[in-house]
Amino acid sequence: MTTVNTPIKIGSYTLKNRITFAPTVKFDFTDDSGVATQKLIDHYVERAKGGCGLICVEATAVVPGGRFGKNHMGLWCDEQIEGHKKITEGCHAYGCVMIIQLNHTGYTSNPECGPAIGPSAITRQGFRGEYTTVEMSVEEIHAMQQAFVDAAVRAKKAGYDGVQFHGCHGYLINQFMSPNTNFRTDAYGGSAENRARFCTEMMEKVRELCGPEFLISIRTSGCEDTLEEAIAMAEEYVKAGCEYLQVSSGLSSLDSVKPYKDEKVSDIQSLGVYFKEHFKGRVPVSCVGGLTTPEQVEYLIEKEYIDTVDVARAILADPEFANAVAEHKEYTKCFGCQACQYGPFTQHKCPAEIVRLRK
Numbered sequence: 135m136t137t138v139n140t141p142i143k144i145g146s147y148t149l150k151n152r153i154t155f156a157p158t159v160k161f162d163f164t165d166d167s168g169v170a171t172q173k174l175i176d177h178y179v180e181r182a183k184g185g186c187g188l189i190c191v192e193a194t195a196v197v198p199g200g201r202f203g204k205n206h207m208g209l210w211c212d213e214q215i216e217g218h219k220k221i222t223e224g225c226h227a228y229g230c231v232m233i234i235q236l237n238h239t240g241y242t243s244n245p246e247c248g249p250a251i252g253p254s255a256i257t258r259q260g261f262r263g264e265y266t267t268v269e270m271s272v273e274e275i276h277a278m279q280q281a282f283v284d285a286a287v288r289a290k291k292a293g294y295d296g297v298q299f300h301g302c303h304g305y306l307i308n309q310f311m312s313p314n315t316n317f318r319t320d321a322y323g324g325s326a327e328n329r330a331r332f333c334t335e336m337m338e339k340v341r342e343l344c345g346p347e348f349l350i351s352i353r354t355s356g357c358e359d360t361l362e363e364a365i366a367m368a369e370e371y372v373k374a375g376c377e378y379l380q381v382s383s384g385l386s387s388l389d390s391v392k393p394y395k396d397e398k399v400s401d402i403q404s405l406g407v408y409f410k411e412h413f414k415g416r417v418p419v420s421c422v423g424g425l426t427t428p429e430q431v432e433y434l435i436e437k438e439y440i441d442t443v444d445v446a447r448a449i450l451a452d453p454e455f456a457n458a459v460a461e462h463k464e465y466t467k468c469f470g471c472q473a474c475q476y477g478p479f480t481q482h483k484c485p486a487e488i489v490r491l492r493k
């Protein structure tokens with residue numbers, strides 16, 4: 135039987151277990167330089183020590199204009215490599231596979247950092263009140279792709295085992311994927327193949343420059359604007375060299391996705407589970423969303439609904455969560471309060487963490 139502790143091969147790497155720490159931005163752990171601080175390095179090493187099979191380091195900006203705010207980490211210049219090297223060295227010491235999520239916020243970029251750019255001009259509400267986004271020219275698309283590729287090359291130099299393209303939660307890659315925000319009539323818009331092209335071209339280039347062992351993955355929207363279209367785009371990613379699919383939500387509502395046959399699987403988790411049914415035996419798939427107890431994690435893995443589980447808030451609340459699941463140990467449970475969902479403008483603290491540190 136597959137258990138949480140059954141190793142799994144992902145690309146050229148073997149994860150010691152099925153629990154991955156989902157990317158989670160820590161806004162106040164860096165400054166305008168985008169360099170990882172010691173606080174951020176310690177944050178990840180603590181979680182690697184806590185038993186995660188893989189850590190995907192938080193959404194990291196590939197250019198300063200694509201940040202959530204001025205206290206958001208980057209990999210847009212060589213000076214940022216050293217801090218990342220400390221993260222990878224510290225985490226590798228605990229046998230944790232390390233990847234980093236590369237991102238540009240696109241039309242949701244922070245006005246303090248850069249213009250609201252995207253695949254098409256659309257009028258929307260956001261940080262800036264009501265505003266119209268700027269459609270990227272083909273030259274701008276190519277320059278942006280180069281920025282992602284350059285960041286991937288820096289990630290390799292920093293010792294990461296691979297990269298993850300951030301293709302969900304409404305940021306730039308997701309904006310290209312969605313037919314509701316991408317109205318282009320050129321090679322980057324229209325069919326699923328074309329809407330995936332912004333990312334597939336980057337994946338191909340990363341494979342060429344970073345070699346066959348470098349893990350290329352995507353955290354993709356599992357519904358854009360249907361499950362079937364999202365799977366069609368994921369097929370393009372796999373053709374372009376993607377070896378691991380982490381599935382989350384995107385710009386489309388999940389209304390068109392039929393509830394999973396097992397009601398213990400939530401709608402957001404079901405996206406990953408449907409992907410796993412489709413990609414079974416070809417590409418490992420993870421799901422995410424509300425996994426805060428060992429029982430939930432064990433259920434999804436032991437039923438073989440999913441290959442790996444991606445856990446965010448439970449591991450923020452207690453870095454030892456993965457060890458607690460693997461070894462049936464005590465842990466401090468996430469309150470599910472959302473206090474950690476802070477943005478660049480607020481700095482709320484996790485109450486579970488406060489409780490844990492008092493113990």
Ligand SMILES: Cc1cc2nc3c(=O)[nH]c(=O)nc-3n(C[C@H](O)[C@H](O)[C@H](O)COP(=O)(O)O)c2cc1C
Pocket residue numbers: 156157158159160192193235300303353382422423424425444445446447448474475476
């Ligand atoms: C503080 C915080 C920061 C997050 N940052 C990111 C991020 O950088 N990239 C990303 O893809 N998702 C990010 N997310 C979403 C989580 O990775 C995850 O998908 C979501 O929290 C649901 O999982 P959970 O129920 O285990 O928390 C963030 C979530 C939180 C709470």
